[in-house]
Amino acid sequence: MNKFFHLDFPEQRDIMMVVILIFGILIFASLLFFIIGKLKPQANLSELKSRTRSWWIMASLVLAAVLINTTLSYVAMAMLSFIAFRELYSVLGFRESDRRAIFWAYVSIPVQYYLAYIGWYGAFIIFIPVVMFLCLPMRMVLKGDTVGIIKSMSSLHWILMLTVFGLSHMAYLLSLPDLPGFTSGGRGLLLFLVFLTEINDVMQFTWGKLLGRHKIIPKVSPNKTWEGFIGGVISTTLIGYGLGFLTPLSDLQVLFVSFMISVSGFVGDVVMSSVKRDIGIKDMGATIPGHGGILDRIDSLAYTTPVFFHLIYYIAY
C-alpha cells in the first residue's frame, strides 16, 4: 500500500518549488488572457484560451502521475504511448494484411514499459530497436502479402520509434538508481525534461510571433522562423539553467543539456509537421481541445526524451 500511495513530495522542496512555479505560470497565463479578453473584446484569443485550458488539464495529469504514485506513473506513460501509437498508425493507412503485425506492435508497449519498470536496462534498450524491429517484418512476411510491404515495415518501425521507444525513456528516468546527494531523483529529472520541453515549445512560438521574419524551413512548417528558433533556444537554455537543481549536473552540463533539449524539441516538432504534411492533415486528432491530438503535443517529447535520457545517463550514471 505504501508503494502505491507514495506521498512524500511535500518533503521534496526542489520538486515542490517547480510544481508551484508551473501552476503560477498557468494562473498567470489564464489571468493574462482573461484581462486581454476584457480589454480588447475584438482580439481573437479563443485558440490561446483553449490551449491554456488544455495545459491546465495536462499539467495536473502529469503532476498527479509523477508525484502521487510512482507505480501509476509507468501505467500512465504507457497509456500515453498507446494513444499516440493509435493516433499515428490510424492516419498512416496500413494494409489489412498488416493487422497481426500491428497487434504485436501494440503488445510491445506494455512489455517495453514493464522493462522500464523493473529497470532492466539491457533489455529495455534493445527490446524495440532489435527484437521488435526484427520480429514485426517476420510477422508480415508470414502473412505473405508482399505488395507494399516495404512501406508497411518501415512505417511501423518509425511509429514504434516515435511513440513508444523514445517516450518510454521517460519511464526509465523513474527507474534510475539513487545517486548520493541527489534528492529529487528520477521524478526531478522527469519534471525537468517535460517542463523544459513544453516551455521550449511555448518560447519558440512566442519569439516567433514577436520577432519572426526569416523562415527556416518554409516547405515544412511556414510558421517556424530563425528568430523563433534562436530566441527559443536561448530562453530555454537559460530557464533550464535556473532549474538545474532538479538534476545532478554541474552548471556547464545543465546549460549543455538544456541547449540540446531545445534543439531536439525543435527537430521533433518539424519532423512531425513533415509527417502531417505528407499525409495532408493539419492535426492528428481531437483528443485535446485546441491542441489537435496527443501527438501534436508530444511530438517534441518524442525527440527530447531519448536525447535527454542518454545525455544524463552518460554524464551522471
Added chain:
Amino acid sequence: MQRIILWFTHSVVGWVFLRFFVGVRFDQCKFLLQEKQFIIVANHNSHLDTMTILASLPWKLIGKVKPVAAADHFGKTKTKAKLSNYFINTLLIQRKRDKENPGNDPIHTMIKALDEGYSLILFPEGTRGEAEVQQPLKPGVALVLSKRPSVKYVPAYMKGMGKAMPKSDSLIVPHASSILYGRPALIRSNDVTDILQQIEADMNTLKDKH
C-alpha cells in the same frame, strides 16, 4: 432488469471499451429523445458498428431501440438467438422475403416491431462490407419506410471501425474511429428507388463530413 443490463453492457462497459481502447469518437445524439420513433440507418463494416450505436444512445432510449440482425447469423441456434435478444436486444429477421408466411417475412417483422413502439437500427448494406467501401443499399429499409411514412429515419455514418475489426478477422486492433449522426428526416416520396436515393445522399453528406 434487462434495461439495466443493456445499459451496463453498452453504455458503461461498451462505451469505455470503445472510447478508450478502440479510440472511437462519439457524436451527440440527444436529439433522438425528441423523436417518438425512428429508424437509425447506418453503414456497416464491423461488429463494432452496432456496439457503437448502442453505446451512444441516451439512457431513456435503452431497451426501446432494436438492432435488426440476420437470423441465420445471430439466431443460428436457439441459445444464440436468446442471448442476442437479451444482451443486444436484437430483432432477428430472415434475409429473404417470404410473402406467404408473414411471420417469417423480414419487412413484416420490422413493421410489427415499429407498431409495437420500438425504434430500429438498420444496416441497409446488408452484411458487413470491406472497410471504407460503401455497398449498394438493399430495398428493405425503403419498403418499411414507405409503409410507415410517419416514422423518421436518422442517417449515421461510421468510419474506421472496419479497420479496427473487419469482417475477415475477429481480432480487435485499436484504430481511431468515429461516428456521426445526421438530422432525422421524413421520406419525401413513396417510391422505393427515390427513398434509397434520399438515404444514400444523406449518408454521402455525412461521409464527407468525417
